[in-house]
């Protein structure tokens with residue numbers, strides 16, 4: 001099998017990091033629409049959060065010093081001089097020997113530096129018995145504890161999770177500049193491939209699995225998907241259909257026809273879309289060796305191997321990171337990795353990176369990764385898997401009980 005330009009996994013990932021960048025200009029969207037998108041610019045706060053000191057408990061605002069030495073047997077005696085109303089300014093200054101009732105979230109009055117919880121006091125008319133001492137700052141969030149005025153709250157290139165949207169809400173931003181969701185086009189090739197809607201298959205026909213899996217995985221990665229359908233293994237019509245889809249999308253993915261058989265045209269089709277053309281044809285990896293990465297006039301275009309498990313594994317390894325690059329994401333995501341122990345020896349060939357599909361099992365002594373063996377043409381091997389384990393090219397395998405990193409299928 002002749003592949004030109006066979007690269008290692010690391011070389012391929014480096015190439016992805018260097019070759020692809022966002023194609024479209026950032027847009028401003030309402031916060032509620034920005035979940036999963038990537039902020040385009042550094043974001044600074046022009047105010048402090050919270051903008052007033054507030055109590056974290058229901059109790060009495062006091063001067064911590066006035067409670068020193070207080071205990072169950074020897075309480076401190078303070079006089080109650082007022083109460084703080086929720087959502088209102090605390091207008092009355094607190095002086096030595098005084099206490100003011102305060103709700104959780106209420107504004108701490110000037111002069112107070114702590115709050116004693118209601119469980120640790122006894123009210124006797126205007127008198128307050130305090131049965132526990134508190135330290136300065138206890139049960140208080142000070143003004144600016146969360147965010148300082150002028151502070152950078154988010155660096156450019158962060159994927160917006162619920163908590164990132166939360167901090168933007170806290171500083172009063174109602175919109176955020178993000179990169180538009182990349183539009184990914186998927187086109188399946190193969191004379192034998194038929195739409196999954198076809199109920200009765202003729203001999204030799206196979207339903208299109210890859211449009212479904214790759215399209216769904218692209219959506220999970222934050223992209224919008226345009227389905228190009230299925231095209232026969234015939235160079236001219238394949239090239240025309242690929243060009244039509246390429247023109248509509250930011251990232252074109254072909255499935256099948258990526259190898260070097262007589263009817264494998266993906267390399268020629270991708271090459272015909274624009275320069276510089278093919279960057280990688282063949283990665284020293286199993287499964288998925290016949291992977292193609294290319295660039296046509298600035299747009300990423302790629303060919304996935306046809307076998308369904310290979311196609312999805314290669315999507316996770318390479319297409320997912322390309323989508324992240326198109327989104328302007330700058331921080332490597334570690335959110336999809338877990339550490340587990342491998343449940344049995346798995347041999348591998350030196351010089352090739354293997355990805356072993358695994359199911360996860362929670363046992364008494366921790367998390368175990370149990371290999372799911374099976375040919376890469378079998379989609380059910382992925383249904384049975386939670387993720388995959390990398391066996392680096394330098395290793396002859398991994399021994400039972402070794403710690404491994406599991407790349408989770410999210």
Ligand SMILES: Nc1nc2c(c(=O)[nH]1)N[C@H]1C(S)=C(S)[C@@H](COP(=O)(O)OP(=O)(O)OC[C@H]3O[C@@H](n4cnc5c(N)ncnc54)[C@H](O)[C@@H]3O)O[C@H]1N2
Nearest residue numbers: 001188207208209210256257258259264290305306307310
């Ligand atoms: N002589 C050699 N032949 C092959 C080698 C090799 O090293 N030497 N490598 C094999 C490997 S590994 C893979 S992976 C495949 C990849 O080839 P292609 O990308 O050209 O894939 P196809 O030949 O088009 O299809 C392979 C297989 O997958 C089925 N398929 C294709 N598309 C879909 C789809 N959308 N949904 C479901 N199933 C699909 C197709 O029917 C084939 O059975 O090459 C090997 N050959």
Ligand code: MOO
Nearest residue numbers: 287288289310376
């Ligand atoms: O490496 Mo192929 O991608 O096994 O099936």
